Amino acid sequence: MSEPVGMVPGATTQEPNGQPHDALFRLVFGDPDNAASELRSVLPPRLTARINLDNLRPQPGTFVDPELQHRHIDLLFRTTTDNGDAYLYLLVEHQRTSDPAMALRMMTYQTRIWEHHRITEGTAASAPLPLIIPIVIYQGHRHWTAATDIADLIDNDLKADAGDLLPHVRYLVDDLTLLDDAALRARPLTSAARITFVVFARAPGDDDVTTWLDQWFDDFIRLTALWNHERLLKGIFTYLLKTSTTPEEHLIRFAGTLGPTAQEAAVTTAEQLHDRGYATGQSSLLTNMLAVKFGALDNDTHDRVAHATQEQITLWSSRLVQGAETLDDVFRS
Template structure:
């Protein structure tokens, strides 16, 4: 709704009583009849930075008689001529208001409060800009009907997955849509890959892109991949497999890295245990036979394996001489 007011650029809506009077006098009766309380100012501005010198705005929230609420957005034009961009600007401001209201809470996005917009204009010439965005759209009545309620079309590939042949009449498009729709299936079978390949030309760039997508999204093994290719394009088994060599390599490197980390941890743990056992034995030798005995056999102990260290630790409990610790071991001189 647009009003032509002569209050000038000094018009302010900071006072709730004055704002309430203006809005009740200017807004549609369909809203004012439903208002159950006073206007509550909402902090913040939604105007583009480059328009702040010629516009000011205020946002209010009001309770309705049915227990819900509505926003009232007031934009004051400080230009002396009509702004033809106003309908599009106001649509953007409504988007900003709803986005801030939702605050990344999905449940709020299903219950957005209505936004009623009032533009206050005080220019020299009458306001001749359409007051509805629909009136700015150049289309016949059938297409305008699709615009009027803000609706949009949805092609939900996963909500109700059709049979493969129903994805599209165009082979390339059918293969691409099916690949996307099957992204979340638990198991991607070679037969499905073959079905896609039958629709994909041998040399088309999209063929390799779809195959890369399949390999990255699914846990299909290289053997399963070759099996699927053989069903549809046996003459391309090696060529297509080689074209995806980097993808298979990345998979192998990832698995190898994980395995390497596990092996490294196991080896580190094993080495730590052996070092602890060696230090334990050396301390026992020093306490029982003195520092010189420890120095005499230190290198030997540190180079020994785990089984040998455990045997020597047992031996020292009953050994009377250093040689008894390494009994049956002639290499200690």
């Protein structure tokens, strides 16, 4: 089998879609060990025994339609089976209700993956296609009710007479709304994966997440033993502070029970969120001031200000109030 195309360039705490859950999901489940633990939790045991989950290799790119990327995030892994190649496709559904067209979308994504495989591998048209196992991970207010087989979306009047012509393309749904604490603890998940699912379910809108975080203390302690624990903790703390109204000092106090490194990660996260919020406000103010003086701004100028450092914002603002006559005067090197 050929070498993997590359690594997913997304295991980060950045938020490309402006969604904190996207950043945390990519950070945690972009790690093959965490993804494998989720797959072991949901795949049929006989199939799991035939797939090498210890050799998952992240693949680059996304197969989600651009207009849907604000609510879907996907990860693709490649591995081997006892009979060839396989792809395991994870799609996270961020809607609060299940998507009735998901069966069609998942079929489309699978076709794109197969086409990508054939192009990048240069396989013959007669070569067998690798197995793709598509899984939707769903967390919403209500249970998932959408069809999981494309056949269920076909016109009912024709199904009885279609026979073998009726297509069947299925996907798995891991409906996190069906899991209570006991079921989540019973899963063979890594600590990072388990904590992520917990905070996805409980943190949004919560007044104080520290009232229940200590119920998962053992998982947090195991997480602190990982080589990349600081990055993971910052990602989790960022999610908690962005999606809940928990007082920062409460989260910092909880982090202190995990050890000095965890507490430092919580303090740093809080400070970075403060700085980021301040910088965003200053960027918006400068953009408005520039528009008042020079008229409508083009996209390049908007992007330049939005991605500027705090030092640049301060410098450009000073030039503006000191009488800069053109945008070039404001942005000069």
